[in-house]
Structures are given as structure tokens and as C-alpha cells.
Amino acid sequence: TQLLEQSPQFLSIQEGENLTVYCNSSSVFSSLQWYRQEPGEGPVLLVTVVTGGEVKKLKRLTFQFGDARKDSSLHITAAQPGDTGLYLCAGAADYKLSFGAGTTVTVRA
Amino acid sequence: NAGVTQTPKFQVLKTGQSMTLQCAQDMNHNSMYWYRQDPGMGLRLIYYSASEGTTDKGEVPNGYNVSRLNKREFSLRLESAAPSQTSVYFCASRTGDSNEKLFFGSGTQLSVL
Numbered sequence: 001t002q003l004l005e006q007s008p009q010f011l012s013i014q015e016g017e018n019l020t021v022y023c024n025s026s027s028v029f030s031s032l033q034w035y036r037q038e039p040g041e042g043p044v045l046l047v048t049v050v051t052g053g054e055v056k057k058l059k060r061l062t063f064q065f066g067d068a069r070k071d072s073s074l075h076i077t078a079a080q081p082g083d084t085g086l087y088l089c090a091g092a093a094d095y096k097l098s099f100g101a102g103t104t105v106t107v108r109a
Numbered sequence: 110n111a112g113v114t115q116t117p118k119f120q121v122l123k124t125g126q127s128m129t130l131q132c133a134q135d136m137n138h139n140s141m142y143w144y145r146q147d148p149g150m151g152l153r154l155i156y157y158s159a160s161e162g163t164t165d166k167g168e169v170p171n172g173y174n175v176s177r178l179n180k181r182e183f184s185l186r187l188e189s190a191a192p193s194q195t196s197v198y199f200c201a202s203r204t205g206d207s208n209e210k211l212f213f214g215s216g217t218q219l220s221v222l
Contacts, residue, residue, distance in 0.1 A: 009149070031208040042113075042199050042213025043152070050208055088151060092208055095140055095159040096167065101151035 003027060004091055006100035014108050016078055021103045023089035024071045030092050032065055032072045037086040037102075046074075079107045111135050115200050115214035122190045122221045130185040130217050132200030138212070139205035141183035143167075143175060145196040146216075152199065158183055159205065190221045 004025045013019055023032070031050045035043035047056050049065035049072060056063045060083075062075040076083055084107050089100045113134045122128055134141065139160045144152040144167075154167030158177040172194060174186045183202075187194060197218050201211040 006151075033210060040215070042201070042215055043211075044213070045210035048208060048210060090152075090211075095157060095165075095205070096154060097142075097211060098154070098168075099144075099152040101149055 003098045004089055004100035006087075006089055006103050008103060009101065010104050010106075012106040012108065013079055015080060019076050019079055019105065021074045021087050021089075021105070022071070023073065023100055025091060026070065027091065027093070028069050030069075032069070033090045033092065033097070034063055034072070034074055035088045035090060037088060043086075043088055076105075079105075081107045081109050083107050113200055113202055113212050113214040115198075115217050117217060118215070120217060120219050122187075122219065124191060124221060126190050127186070127188050128190065129187075130198055130200070130219075131182070132184065132214060133182045134200075134202040134212070135181065136202065136212065137180070138202035139180070140203050141177065142201045142211065143173075143183070143185045144199045144201065145169065146199060147196050155185065155198075190219075192221045195219060195221045 007022045033048045034046045037043040047063045052067045052069045054065045060077045064073050086102045088102045090097045116131045142157040143155040153169050156175040158164045161180045176184050197216050200214045203209045
């Protein structure tokens, strides 16, 4: 079983629509990170959230860390085809980073 | 900057064969990691090295061994490959602070027949 549960597993939307990806756990993390992965490449960090209730914005992407530091969400406004990819959340504890199974996002032109 | 370099990029093995996946980073990072990625399973930690001279098991260590050769290099060895080890393997590194981001290599696609 995954320490971090991501939903949905797949998401296909039209360009210009909004989307939200969720990351939930029963564990508390010192921080939560979101990565994006393109085919044939390793994941690349998008953002790190550290404080419970924290909200970070990166252009059209909004990341929120739950008050109890167990869950997070990623919201994309007005999605573009360039947002297509695998989105992974990862929770930090000690020296280890545990990943969710990922959400595959496809934005159709 | 090279970042994290993994070799080889692709490998096909027969069941029972052995091989070593190589990983090197040029960012002076203390911590290094080996993950495997399977469809629907995300990234699962195999082994990690918090600092030079130390290694620890992750979630799925069975069938693997690691060596932290020096601060730069962290290798993963499959002594007797099994079809269940068919996967994409990623090496990653970071400074050591638990909130720091991981820098990933571009992966090794391994097939065990």
C-alpha cells in the first residue's frame, strides 16, 4: 500500500479547463513536495510546502498543504497542452522521501 | 552542469544474470537514493545513503545491494536478476536536509527476460 494516495490516477481535460489533483496520507510529514515528470526523464521539482495551511502559487499552479500536514492539493487554472505530464507528490520524513503513485494529466488542444 | 548521471540508459538481462547500475553526481550532495518506478506504483525507495559511508534499506530492498563508493558515486547491484525486477530505475541526490528537493538522473530502463 502507498503511504501517499493520489487521486485521480488519470485526468484528461480540454485546454482552458481547470483541474485539481489530490494527495492524501495518514502520516504527518515535515514537508510535501510536488514533482512533474516527462516521458523518458526523471521527475523535476515544482514546489515544496512546509507549513500547515501553506498556499504557494507558481504562475497558473496553486499548491496547498493541509493544516495537519497530512495532505496536499495541486490546482491548475486554464490548463495548457504544456501542462501534460505525470504529477507526483512526495512526503518528507527523516532522510527519506515517499512518493505517491502519480496522476497522469493530459491536456487536449 | 551534468547533475546526476546514470549508466546504462537501457539494459536487457536474462533471469539469473547480474549487473550493476552506476550513478554519479557532481553537486557535492551528501545523500543519494535509488528508486524504482513501475506503472501504477509510483516511485518506491530501494536503498539510500544519507551520507558517505552509510547505506540503509528503503521500502523494497530485497534482491538488491548498494555501494556508496565515495561522496559522488552510489551503485546498485542486482546479484541474480528476476523478471519482477523489470522496471525503470532512478538515482537521485540532495544536500541532506529533509526538506530539500531531489535531483534525479534520467533513469535506466531494465528488462529481465
